[in-house]
Amino acid sequence: MINLEWYRIFLVTARYQNLTKAAKELHITQPSVSYAIKQMEEALELKLFHRLSKGVELTEEGHALFEYVDKSFAMLDSAQKHLQNLKQLNEGEIRIGASDSLIKHLLLPYLNEFHKEYPGIRIRLSHGKTPEITKRLKEGEIDCAVLHMPVNDPHLNIQTLAVLEDCFVVGKDYEEMANRSLTAEELADFPLILLSQGSSTRTFVEQWFATKGLMVKPDMELGSIDLLAEFARLGYGAAFISRSFVQEELNHGKLFELRLDDPLPPRNIGFAIRRDMHLSVAAEAFVRMLDVGKN
Template sequence: MMNLEWYRIFMHTARCQNLTKAAQELHITQPSVSYAIKQMEEALGMKLFHRQSKGVALTVEGQALLQYVEQSFALLESGHKHLHNLKQLHEGEIRIGASDSLIKHLLLPQLNAYHQAYPGIRIRLSHGKTPDITKRLIEGEIDCAVLHLPMDDPKLSIEPLAVLEDCFVVGEAYDELKNHSLTMKELASLPLILLSPGSRTRIFVEQWFADQGFQVKPDIELGSVDLLSEFARLGYGAAFISRSFVREELQNGKLFELKLIDPLPPRWIGFAVRRDMKLSMAADAFVQLLRTSSEGMK
């Protein structure tokens, strides 16, 4: 059986070429060094040192072994240093999944804060719709997912993060609607600009119309919030979008929100991790940041 301490004593003795000096470096007694080398030589079945009057010298076999021992201890030292850096969050990586809109409008401040606090941590972002992100999380491809709620999966631990207030926005082409509160029928008759099918946002708005007895078919389907905002601004119709995502456009008058007689219910954003997988220290630090910041985002 390999005894790591034997090899450590062997390496120091080979470098010092003296049992007493090696013992002093190792803070053990000289007989302990001598005994360890004797035990090691007996276990290997060969001599590693020539005993001389003023010290020791490596045999041919000892010289052959030394280069491997030095490489092994150097590798162990590198491993220990790497673990220390991981523990201190000087190194590592975090894999996060979310939709483009959530990354830009909700996660970016937290990502910036995390990056400033731990610049050595590599941040890997992957985007997609909630079902795709959830699948990647369950399969272990990402550490943490930020997604639309409700979401219920026994494999995941899910916590609320922020509330989203949705609205329909239009551009100057619909200026006559500024002071008018729309019925569901009037809203459904407008050209609608919605996210592409399959997204949680699209499912939500279609279900909201269906609950009121309306089945809508959008005039324009787009894959990003930025495009929704731009097409609404250009007068193509009413875009369904989260109010916080277009706050600047609403403030500067490029868009205005349609008033509805039947208000839209709020939605929640949450973050999820796997129940059966312990997070890395880098990922755990990010999740703790999300938990801390969630109070101010709700």
């Protein structure tokens, strides 16, 4: 096998067409250059240079080899520059999975900060429900995920990113209901607007009613938080939603929170990565910015 350094010596010598100049460029002795070329020629059983009185000149076989070696070292140099850019976070990619609501209301400020600091990093977002996002994470399609808890999976390392407090909200047509405390039974008889089945949020609220011995059937099933808030504002019923997601509407009197005799328990939002997967430099930088586990 030919030493990679021999190829480098061959390349520089071919460019300078002079052993002494090549040695000076490579910071080695002229005999070392001559020896490396001789070893290459013996290994290949081909002459690579014509020895001239004032230097060297590539043979036909040397010219053929030069084309490949020149391109190969150019690619290696490009690879090293690319790796250096990845290391310095000038280039790279991070793949994040989360629901639309968590992307908009929880992740977006972090994404804006990360993009501002590292504009060369490509951010790829994968949206879906928690079970779908969990599956993509385990299959390696994404680097990290923001999930509604609980998620119990031994293959994932999950730390708390945030705590959400949920509530039921109504529009101005039902404002008087917000002036008194309601039982779970009264709420179950009210027109309910819930996220579609299969979402962690839908499962959570159904389980909460089940602990009260109640089974609910929503009047509306919608696919986004924005639609929940909008239909509640228009008077279609009470929407189950995280308070922080509609805090502005609550502050401006566009929505009204229903008070409950038995308050809803808070929900944890987890940040997950695979236990067996080494994060890219870009993903590690994003994790550091989130400061996961210290909130």
